[in-house]
Structures are given as C-alpha cells and as structure tokens.
Amino acid sequence: MTEGNKLTRRGLTLAVSLLALATAMPATAMPATAAETAPSTLSMLEAMVASGVITQTQATSILKDAEARDAARAARGEPAPAPSADGTKRVTYVPEIVKQQLRDEIKGQVMAQAKAEKWAAPNTHPEWTERIRFKGDIRGRYEGDYYPNGNAPGSFEAVNFNAYNALSTPIDHGDLTALATKIPYYNVDQNRERFRLRARLGVEADLGDDFTTGMRIATGDGNSPVSTNQSLGGSGGNFSKYQIWLDRAFIHWDAVKDADKGLSVTIGRFDNPFFFTDLIWDDDVGFDGIAASGRYEVATGVTPFVTVGAFPVYNTDLNLSSTETTKVASRDKWLYGAQAGTTWKPAEDVNVKLAAAYYRYSNVEGQVEDCLYGQTTCASDASRPAFAQKGNTYMTLRHNIGDNTKADYQYYGLATPFHELALTARLDYDGFEPIRITTDGEYVRNLAFSKAKMLRYDLQNNFNGGGGYDGGGTGYLMRLTVGKPKLAERWDWSVNLAYKYLESDAVVDGLADSDFGMGGTNLKGTILGGSLALGKNVWTGLRWMSADSIAGQPFSVDTVQADITARF
Structure with missing residues (x-):
C-alpha cells in the first residue's frame, strides 16, 4: 500500500468515526453554552473539513446553529452539564439534516475509495484477476x-523405426545375431487393455492493447507431439508419479478484430492454426513457430481467409556430433504452411467452409552420405x-565404404x-435445430512422392508380397456427424461415422492421428463414435x-475407447 493510500484510509476512518459520533447524538441534547462547546466543536469540525468530509461553509453553518440553540437554552434557564473529569467539552447535538448529509457524503467517499482500490467493495475482485482466465480438463x-x-510379427513392416533411431549407437547390420536380438518391433499380435489419463491445465492473460498470452501444461507418457495420454500403471508402475510437460506457450496479437474482418499473429507453441481434419494432423499437435491469419467479409455471408x-x-x-572434433553442418528441418479458403452461408440453415492448403517440409527426408565401416557417427545420421x-x-542413410570387415552401422531416414x-x-x-448435421472431409496428396525416385535407395518396408514396392502418396477422409454441435447440457448427444x-x-507419419490403427499412415478403415453429456461440464464417449x-505385410487392429471427460 502506498503512503497516499494510507493517509486516505486514515482520513476515511476518521470520517466514519465522526459520523458514528454525530449519529449517536440525541437531537434534544444541548451543550451548556456556546463558549463551553466551541473548543471541542471547532476541533471536530476542523478535522472534518481537513479530511474533506464537509466544506468550510457547512462547518460555519453547524456552529451558527449550535450557538442559536445555546442561546435559547440559556434563555430558558436550563443548567449546563458538568464538564468531564479531564476538562474536555463534548458536542451533544448535530442537526438531523447535517447528520444525514454526513452519512451520504461519507458513505459515497468510502465506497468510491473501496471500489477504486478493490479493498472493501462487496462482490469485486482485484483488477488483475479480471484479465486472467484458467481452464483445463x-x-x-x-x-x-x-x-x-494373420498379422506378421517380426516382419520389417513391424519394425519400430522411431525406437531404433533413438539408439545412441546404431546396430551393426553385418552382425546377424545383433539384427535378430536388438532391432525393436511393434506389437502386432498380442491384445492389450489399459486405462489412460489425460490432464491439462491452461491459463490465458489479457495484456491490453489487443495482446494476449497463454500457456498450458499436460500429462503424457513421453514428449510425443501427438498424445498427452498417460497410461496408468506406466512410468515404472507401483503408483509412480507421472510427468508434466509444457504443452503450449504463446503470445497472440489481434492487430484487427472486427465483425467483418480480422488479422492476427501468434508466436511460440500454439494450437494448429489451420482448418483441418484428423487425416493429416493429430488433434494434440502443437505448432512451434509463428503464424498469421487474416479474414475479410467480401459479401454478406462470404468471408475469405488466409493463414x-x-x-x-x-x-x-x-555440438553435433558431440563425440567428434569436426562438427556436422547444420541441417535444420522446417515446415512452411499456407492455406486459403472461405466461409459461406448460402442459406439460413446452411454453413459451408472450404480451404486449400500447401504444407512444404524442408530437409525432413533422409540424406544418404558416404561413411566408413566401423564409424559410430556420420553426418547423415542427423x-x-x-x-x-x-x-x-x-x-538406410549410410553408404559405408572402406574396410568391410568392420561394423556396418546403419540408421534409417524417410525415403x-x-x-x-x-x-x-x-x-x-x-x-433440425438444435440437432446439427455435419459432413466434412479432406483429401491430401504428397506432390513430392515418386516411386521411381524412391527405388534408387535401399528401401526397408512397404513391399508387396511379390517383393515390389507398394507405397503411395495420397489419402482422404469422409465423415458424417449428427447431434448437438456442443455438449453443453445434460443428455446432449452426438454420433459420427467416418x-x-x-x-x-x-503425410509425415509422426504427426498423423495417434489413435487410428495405433497411429501413423499406411492405414484404411472405419471409425464409429458417439458422445453423451452427463452434465454441463462432464460427458462420456x-x-x-x-x-x-x-501396403506391405498384412496388419489389422480394432481399437475400442471409452472415455469420461470433465472440464473447468
């Protein structure tokens, strides 16, 4: 609290005390004489004027009224009250109209001060709490x-390339025993059941001048970009504690924010800025970097947008490579994205949204380079x-040369x-309001995909039964959803088929849906789901x-998920 605030509150406290004194004075009581009353009356009135409770004109009026009543009392021969033991005098009368005026003015000043400083006004909060919003689920x-x-365990279709590439030292492909015992594989034939938990807590703050910032923390078995699920009984079991990860952290600027147009910029780690389905992107993917979006209504119900x-x-x-004196040249990988589309309302009950996007990855594909047999690190590993x-x-990423009696180390890259x-x-x-019918879909094609170019490399997977390469570069999704667009009240429902x-x-398999087919690409099939609200903020699915x-060896999996979610 500042010194100025302390003084102001002392003045208000004095004013409240004087008001209580004035209110308690009986209207019929009168001082003995004006002379006896004047010292204490003047002291009180001077304090009230000094604190701003009353004006000098009001104080003069009170004194004149008191003197008139003293004179009338003396004319009637009424005795003066005995002085107090310490010789001080007291005022025993303030006019009723003045008391009421004092009450109103003091109350107004107290409430105004309390509201301005947020220290005593009822049903109010400090100003900063009105700019911060917490949410989670x-x-x-x-x-x-x-x-x-019918699935094929142990085939190269089931190799866990992600786990293999995470090895600090690659496996010697010339060692048949190592190949048979050290290569990690996905489970493709043993049924599994598990309970999983997802917890997320986020905060956003209004910074003023059209700026906001926010962050979110979330659970997760690891730092996977496509899942915040934590398997219960995982992380070592025995009720071990689970990790919390920084899931979002961003600064957002609404440069223009009107009903018919908008322009915004976001930097940091934030939600997917593009219009998308779960064909290309998993819902949990957070984008690192910077994105800008703009929209402008060109006609009633028609609003083009660009991101x-x-x-x-x-x-x-x-320090790559940390074990070599000669470091590897930088090979940063980037994603550049651009999307243009429009929202369109052709009829009162119809809303349409269309968009075309181009996502270009730079340096994400593998790079084959000459390496020496027996060398544990190579520039292509990055x-x-x-x-x-x-x-x-x-x-394979290494074209090993030299003494082939040494280890044939290999890592794997995208082809x-x-x-x-x-x-x-x-x-x-x-x-059919409040029921909504929604159809959505997406088509994707990797314009850089070429079987002819890929066959020049030492490919490891996605071969057909006859040994020929059978991979592809297109995909699509079709979905129908019926029900409430938002589960906001008990028994609201929604069902979908895709x-x-x-x-x-x-697409890049590392950022695709993590649930369908146990995650990734090279998959086709059906999805059937539904949700039911159990309360305003609780629903099950x-x-x-x-x-x-x-393509490749046969692989099939059926996945069943039963959820209950609470948000706040």
Missing part, C-alpha cells in the same frame, strides 16, 4: 487394442526423424520429401476404430 479412458489372426506460418521441426544440436510413428517408407497439398471442406445443416484411407507416404494396412 481431465479425461479417463479405457482402451482395448485387439489384433486378429500462413513457419515452424521449426528440428533444430541441429549446437537426417533421421527425431520422432516417428509407423507407416512411412524408410531407407521421400513431403510437399503436401490438402483440400478440406465442411458443411453444417441446422434445419472412413479413412491414408497411404504410406501421403465411446469409439470403435477398425484399421487395416494398405
């Missing part, structure tokens, strides 16, 4: 993953993906560049996903 999930007969952004996918370690799921076509063209559409029909087809190299591989 907790989800419990049962998940069952069921594999039918552009630049996002670092991988930044070369400062071109392997830092995170992957499954489905993309992989190739194709990714320049993705995406067409996205959604149609909402509200003719079909997804995503070839091996249509059930989803069944049936996925099969498109």
Whole structure:
C-alpha cells in the first residue's frame, strides 16, 4: 500500500468515526453554552473539513446553529452539564439534516475509495484477476487394442523405426545375431487393455492493447507431439508419479478484430492454426513457430481467409556430433504452411467452409552420405526423424565404404520429401435445430512422392508380397456427424461415422492421428463414435476404430475407447 493510500484510509476512518459520533447524538441534547462547546466543536469540525468530509461553509453553518440553540437554552434557564473529569467539552447535538448529509457524503467517499482500490467493495475482485482466465480438463479412458489372426510379427513392416533411431549407437547390420536380438518391433499380435489419463491445465492473460498470452501444461507418457495420454500403471508402475510437460506457450496479437474482418499473429507453441481434419494432423499437435491469419467479409455471408506460418521441426544440436572434433553442418528441418479458403452461408440453415492448403517440409527426408565401416557417427545420421510413428517408407542413410570387415552401422531416414497439398471442406445443416448435421472431409496428396525416385535407395518396408514396392502418396477422409454441435447440457448427444484411407507416404507419419490403427499412415478403415453429456461440464464417449494396412505385410487392429471427460 502506498503512503497516499494510507493517509486516505486514515482520513476515511476518521470520517466514519465522526459520523458514528454525530449519529449517536440525541437531537434534544444541548451543550451548556456556546463558549463551553466551541473548543471541542471547532476541533471536530476542523478535522472534518481537513479530511474533506464537509466544506468550510457547512462547518460555519453547524456552529451558527449550535450557538442559536445555546442561546435559547440559556434563555430558558436550563443548567449546563458538568464538564468531564479531564476538562474536555463534548458536542451533544448535530442537526438531523447535517447528520444525514454526513452519512451520504461519507458513505459515497468510502465506497468510491473501496471500489477504486478493490479493498472493501462487496462482490469485486482485484483488477488483475479480471484479465486472467484458467481452464483445463481431465479425461479417463479405457482402451482395448485387439489384433486378429494373420498379422506378421517380426516382419520389417513391424519394425519400430522411431525406437531404433533413438539408439545412441546404431546396430551393426553385418552382425546377424545383433539384427535378430536388438532391432525393436511393434506389437502386432498380442491384445492389450489399459486405462489412460489425460490432464491439462491452461491459463490465458489479457495484456491490453489487443495482446494476449497463454500457456498450458499436460500429462503424457513421453514428449510425443501427438498424445498427452498417460497410461496408468506406466512410468515404472507401483503408483509412480507421472510427468508434466509444457504443452503450449504463446503470445497472440489481434492487430484487427472486427465483425467483418480480422488479422492476427501468434508466436511460440500454439494450437494448429489451420482448418483441418484428423487425416493429416493429430488433434494434440502443437505448432512451434509463428503464424498469421487474416479474414475479410467480401459479401454478406462470404468471408475469405488466409493463414500462413513457419515452424521449426528440428533444430541441429549446437555440438553435433558431440563425440567428434569436426562438427556436422547444420541441417535444420522446417515446415512452411499456407492455406486459403472461405466461409459461406448460402442459406439460413446452411454453413459451408472450404480451404486449400500447401504444407512444404524442408530437409525432413533422409540424406544418404558416404561413411566408413566401423564409424559410430556420420553426418547423415542427423537426417533421421527425431520422432516417428509407423507407416512411412524408410531407407538406410549410410553408404559405408572402406574396410568391410568392420561394423556396418546403419540408421534409417524417410525415403521421400513431403510437399503436401490438402483440400478440406465442411458443411453444417441446422434445419433440425438444435440437432446439427455435419459432413466434412479432406483429401491430401504428397506432390513430392515418386516411386521411381524412391527405388534408387535401399528401401526397408512397404513391399508387396511379390517383393515390389507398394507405397503411395495420397489419402482422404469422409465423415458424417449428427447431434448437438456442443455438449453443453445434460443428455446432449452426438454420433459420427467416418472412413479413412491414408497411404504410406501421403503425410509425415509422426504427426498423423495417434489413435487410428495405433497411429501413423499406411492405414484404411472405419471409425464409429458417439458422445453423451452427463452434465454441463462432464460427458462420456465411446469409439470403435477398425484399421487395416494398405501396403506391405498384412496388419489389422480394432481399437475400442471409452472415455469420461470433465472440464473447468
């Protein structure tokens, strides 16, 4: 509290005390004489004038009224009251009209001061709390993953390239025992059931001048970009504590924010800025970098929009390679995205949204370089993906030369560049309000995909039964959703049916949906789901996903998820 505030509150406290004194004075009581009353009266009135409770004119009026009443009392011969033991005098009368005026003015000043400083006004909060918003959610999930007969465990289609590339030292491919015992594989034939937890807590703050900032923390089995799920009983088991990760952190500026137009810029780690379905991007993916979006209504119900952004996918370690005196040249990986589209309202109950996007990855594909047999590090190693799921076509990254009696170390990289063209559409029909019918879909094609170019490399997966390469570069999604657009009240419901087809190299598998087919690409199949609100902020959901591989060895999996989610 500042010194000025302290003095102001002392003045208000004095004013309240004087008001209480004035209010308690009986209207019939009168002082003995004006002379006796004047010293204490003057002291009190001077204090009240000094604190701003009353004006000098009001104080003079009070004195004159008191003197008139003293004179009248003396004329009636009434005795004066005995002085107090310490010789001080007291005022025993203030006119009723003055008391009421004092009450009103003091109350007004006290309440104004309290409201301005947020220290005593009822039903108010400090100013900073009005600019900060907390939100979060907790989800419990049962998940069952069921594999039918016919999958091929141990095939190269089931190699966990992500786990392999995370090895600090690659495996010697000339050592058959090492190949048989050290290469990590995905589970493709043993059913699994698990309970999973997701907890997220976010905060956003209004900074004024059209700036906002925010951050969010979330659970997760690891630092995967596509999932914040924590498997219960995981992380070592025995009720071990779980990790919390920084999931979002951003600064946002609304340069223009009107009903018919807008322009905004966001930097940091933030939600997907593009209009999308879960064909290309998992819902949990957070984008690192900078993005700008703009919209402008060109006609009633027609509002074109544009979104552009630049996002670092991988930044070369400062000391790569840490074990070599000669460092590897920087090979940063970037994603550049641009999307243009429009919203359109052709009828009262119809809303349409259309967009075309181009996502261009730079340096995400593997780079083959000459390396020496027996060398544990090589410049091409930095071109392997830092995170992957499954489905993309992989190739060996080292062209080993020299003494072939030494170890033939290898890492794996993506066999194709990714320049993705995406067409996205959604149609909402509200003719059965409050029930909405929504159809949405997306088509994607990797314009950089070329079988002829890929066959020049030492490919490792996605071969057909005859030995020929069978990967592809396109994908599409079709979905129908019926129900409440938002589960806001008890018994609100929504159901959906979708079909997804995503070839091996249509998109980067590390950022694709992590649930369908256990995550990644090279998958096709059906999704059926529904949600039911149990309260305003609590709902349950059930989803069944049936996925099969498109290229390579047979692979199928059925996944069942039952959720309950609470938000605040």
